[in-house]
Amino acid sequence: MSDLESFRTEIRAWIEANCPAEMRTPARGDDDVCWGGRNFVFQSDAQKAWLERCAEAGLTVPDWPKECGGAGLSPAETKIFRQEMARASARSPLNSFGIWMLGPALLKFGSEEQKRHYLPQIARGEIRWCQGYSEPGSGSDLVSLQTFGQDKGDHWVVNGQKIWTSYADKADWIFCLVRTDKENKYQGISFLLFDMTTPGVTTKPIKLISGNSPFCETFFDNVVVPKHQIVGELNRGWDVAKYLLGHEREMISGMGGDGGTASLGGGFKDALGDEPILRAQLAMFDVESLAFRAHSERFMDEWKTGKAHPAYSNLMKYIGTELNKKRHELVMAAGGSDYLEWESKRSNEGKRARDWLRTKANSIEGGTSEVMLNVVAKRILDMPGA
């Protein structure tokens, strides 16, 4: 038995032994997901136990170094771990912007001290993070941001406003882009971390068309941020942000791939006998969806081996999110008037319709499709012009 095969046996046994039965059923909704943090209320003992056991074993962040709270797994081992988690239908122990976004940035740009301080907290789900990037006047044009940190010697005083800060009303800390030099557009931004309970920080949820409020407006009124809470160099926060956006795009681009069913049409097979044109639309969609699944696989193989163009995640984000929007348009069509219900038990309070509306943000958040296409044209295809 190869090392990897014995690792598989081992990890399978560990999941078997440690994952509570309740954590092997799908989450019943957004409220049923473990986000961790200072104020998090566990939904069950099983949820708490599963997080604690995984954190103990470093398996909330399996590929991070052990000293940072991870399990130090190799890429091949990490892949096996994820396969075994899927095989056991085990829930993710912890959803976390700290793991998905800040962690990778800290691993690359953080000081040794920062890594030792923040990463284990993230791995254990003790601090819930949010991201402060967009501002009302700077959506796609992120570098035009205006939130300003005035230099006061050993600290900055931050004033300004962010928008689209995911779960800011529930987060403990924020990683935030702040202008620290008004003269220099790109090289005048710094990447700061600070506590959301710092005086002067307020948040206001934004109600979306889906009826949910996962995002906030966040206001900074003379917020004091100590100088040691900067990640990377002064005024070079844009490098950190770009690196992070790449990660975010990879994540979002995965959406079109469809974690569950391979075939969208296959999920509605009983209804399609009388719907020849809808069937045709689903068939054409399934061609795209299955092609994208193969494409995501190729991208991951190329990305890992360094063969992918550095800007390729922009293309993945564009394709994946557009496909996901299309998928949900077809789901709504297949569901007909059943899926129009918005407030009824039968429709689980309009879950399908709300999910469909939620997907419309896919091609806006983390860089609009238009910006993605600009980047692909210029950086990958080398098209001329501004």
Next chain:
Amino acid sequence: MSDLESFRTEIRAWIEANCPAEMRTPARGDDDVCWGGRNFVFQSDAQKAWLERCAEAGLTVPDWPKECGGAGLSPAETKIFRQEMARASARSPLNSFGIWMLGPALLKFGSEEQKRHYLPQIARGEIRWCQGYSEPGSGSDLVSLQTFGQDKGDHWVVNGQKIWTSYADKADWIFCLVRTDKENKYQGISFLLFDMTTPGVTTKPIKLISGNSPFCETFFDNVVVPKHQIVGELNRGWDVAKYLLGHEREMISGMGGDGGTASLGGGFKDALGDEPILRAQLAMFDVESLAFRAHSERFMDEWKTGKAHPAYSNLMKYIGTELNKKRHELVMAAGGSDYLEWESKRSNEGKRARDWLRTKANSIEGGTSEVMLNVVAKRILDMPGA
């Protein structure tokens, strides 16, 4: 009986009496169409007689004034005439760029003398015209044309090169855009008419991807053009050209409307039992095609009553040509391997494939789809910017 009804009876009888049986069958191909002109060889006595009888009655150009060779019909009468021609399956007596393009421009911009001189010749099919607009370096950007007419007192000496001159090798005269002022981009172009046998004019056919050569390159080497052969004012030829392009766009936009069958899918019904997805594509196309048919009707009604936006023909051209390309893609799909044949009697020497390839020019000639969209965005939708 109303006047229009009695006109219908009358014109129906006239067609009945004058249209030879042979001219009530579809033309067998491009060679079988009457283009007129000094060198035209009639394919049959019937073809000649039909042209002569129509010309005599002014019915090659039914809505032109009688003194210009027309029949002086009102718009309503003209519509009835065309309906009755279609009803009798009567061929057009004369295909002519003189009728379709130059004529309307002369009626609007020509001097009385020019109208009296040229229009009756056009109506009788005595002079075949071609159009000299595009140049190798100026496709969509027409006003950048370089062909130059040097002022020599009572004449110009023209030097330069045109491209995409339809049937220039068969035409007797050309209507041609010539720069007469190098300083002024828009207001430095004149609209000149001259004989293709003038010394210094040469033509060279361009072979297309369809295998046919309906277009030429046309070269001018010190071509002498008398001053009275200008249409409209000196340096204001762009006004004439724009007016003419509007007409051309109307003509080309009619293509998507489909003169014959209303339904594309209906023409392939026997083949579609085993092709559910192709059937769906045809059904979706037929929705577009039938909608466009209604749309063309509305456009004509609005155009005639002056309600249409002056730039609306650009939109019609865009929609009609894109739809026609789509139509022929589907025809090729429905015809399968039968329609792939290119050189065989069975396929009429690849007629379907050649027709399909020909349609690819629809969205390029007479203004590309891209230029049409620019114009619609700026002139109709009032979008900002250059």
Next chain:
Amino acid sequence: MAMTYNEDQSMLRDSAHDFMKSEAPVAHLRKYRDMDCKDGFSHDLWKQFAEMGFTGILIPEADGGLGMGHIEAGIVLEEIGRNLSPSPFLSTSVVAVEALKAADKAMRDRWFPGILAGETVIGIALEEGKKHHPEKIALKAERSGNGFKLSGSKQFVVQGSSADMLIVAARTAGAAGETDGLTLFAVDKDAAGLSMEAARTVDSAMAARLDLNGVEVTADAVIGDVNGGWAVLSKMLNAGRTGSAAEMVGVGTGAMDLTFDYLKQRKQFGRVIGEFQALQHRAAHLYGEMEMARSAVLKAQNFLDDDDPRAELYASVAKAKAGLACNLSVREGVQMHGGIGMTDEYDIGLYMKRDRALSEFMGDIYFHADRVAKLNGY
């Protein structure tokens, strides 16, 4: 047949335009949504519709109505769509009136005055599954004494819970899938054995699911002929499909206008975003699609008003094309608005929701494309 409005129609458009803009703009929809109104519309507004003469547009002059046609009804529907005005106009004044025109004088006299006065609301109980398949109606109506006894269920009955009367399509003979053997009944809202469950739909309207458990009606309740309901139902469907298509032209145009305004204001990268050529081309394309939809709808209305059999085909062309264009308009609208397009505070998302609901009403794009194919023999 002219494909442009005549003077009277242009005047009607102007007055409907001004009326909806001032009396029932998007803010009106928000108000009734946010007060969690159980009707999903304002009875006062419905009365105002009557005062404007809208409710009787399709009611014959002999019955006290205006005796106008589907072009005129469509003019009102387009303005309703543009403003997302919530009202029973489509169900009651278009579809139900089209059915009641085929009813006897007693029934017409019973219902038309209330509609004319803006006091009566009628629901259309047609669908039995999640997708539209009228020929598959299976709800059973059995002879019972002098009348009939109805058993079965219906869904997607828009404003059903606010209705005074429900037009129920039932099977009196034949099997699901056959167009023969259907009969239409006027069923009172208070009929014994009739139960309803209403749910708010994505567009903030209310739609009901009906259960008919041996509901007894007299022979007078039949609209049109017993077993010959398909003839009346076809007319209702043509009117409802063309009418909802007209409303969608309004929804799509309203969304488009919002979006184009936004393109001319919003700045990114130091430029107004409407300057970006890629957005300009998409805007121009969208405009063309909406224009085509408008033409297809007008053609269908013309054919309906002329009693031309091609109305059948063009009602489907209109519903499919309006569905395609309106859907494009709301999708482009949300995308071009960017982040704020996702917020409940901005109106564009409300247009997307209305598009979705109208799209399902009496057959979606795909149903009607299939119908176009079938009517063309393939």
Next chain:
Amino acid sequence: MAMTYNEDQSMLRDSAHDFMKSEAPVAHLRKYRDMDCKDGFSHDLWKQFAEMGFTGILIPEADGGLGMGHIEAGIVLEEIGRNLSPSPFLSTSVVAVEALKAADKAMRDRWFPGILAGETVIGIALEEGKKHHPEKIALKAERSGNGFKLSGSKQFVVQGSSADMLIVAARTAGAAGETDGLTLFAVDKDAAGLSMEAARTVDSAMAARLDLNGVEVTADAVIGDVNGGWAVLSKMLNAGRTGSAAEMVGVGTGAMDLTFDYLKQRKQFGRVIGEFQALQHRAAHLYGEMEMARSAVLKAQNFLDDDDPRAELYASVAKAKAGLACNLSVREGVQMHGGIGMTDEYDIGLYMKRDRALSEFMGDIYFHADRVAKLNGY
């Protein structure tokens, strides 16, 4: 299974790339087209293919070939597509070899050496109608003495008139529409009763229509099992579909590269047209489509090489997606080239023609989308 090329595969790609570019570029196609070549390809080039080892890529090592897989065959096909190189590679070295692998040793020994040497050409006689429907094969093969007598007709037999042998799919039992009862036969080009009519196709290849009028073959001519031809035919189809999809990735990429180069050179309105954002967005979208097609094809090749049953599904995904992407590429290519794209002098039109012919080969986009649906149970 890796979705990237290994080192050997990368080397093969480089050598196939250089070979086609120097020995069989688009100018080579033009030359054979303009000389009105009755084969539609160069026999000398076919010998060169053999010298490069291409012709034996899929032939097992035990039979003297290279024993490589569909990824490697696809690498060659992609370069063929990129250069529009005319050759019998797809029919002979991919589809026919896949069939002959199932034949007995005598037949393999008869045909493999000629293929390995670039001397033999084999035609695939499959289609009986204008669209691809292999299960509908009706050409009759009746028992006759020790062998069979074949009667019927075939069409779209690419390079059929240049072939030394034709693999004919015939029905020995059952009825059209059934997959059971099919048998494959190796029929000599000179067989009595076999007549052929060849016509040039839009892509300048030659395709034949065959008439078999009581063609007698011995029992030795059967490839695989009598009545069990579907098993071998399925393998041929998977190989041919995936192979033609790989060629289309080459065609689409070649057209795209031409077009992108043109966008960077052509000036209009005082700017290089590649600066226009609307064209940039369309270019980026096209690039994404071609990339997805490439991935789908690689996945299908991987499954084929692994003998994974999912090859069946992914061969259809690959052919459909490659068809969509390649078609978009040639349409955008001609449009973005503008007027000169319509001229025979420029190459882009030749890419459009090849796309059309490959699209029909062994099932078009719509056939395969339908198959994806059926394989997923709807």
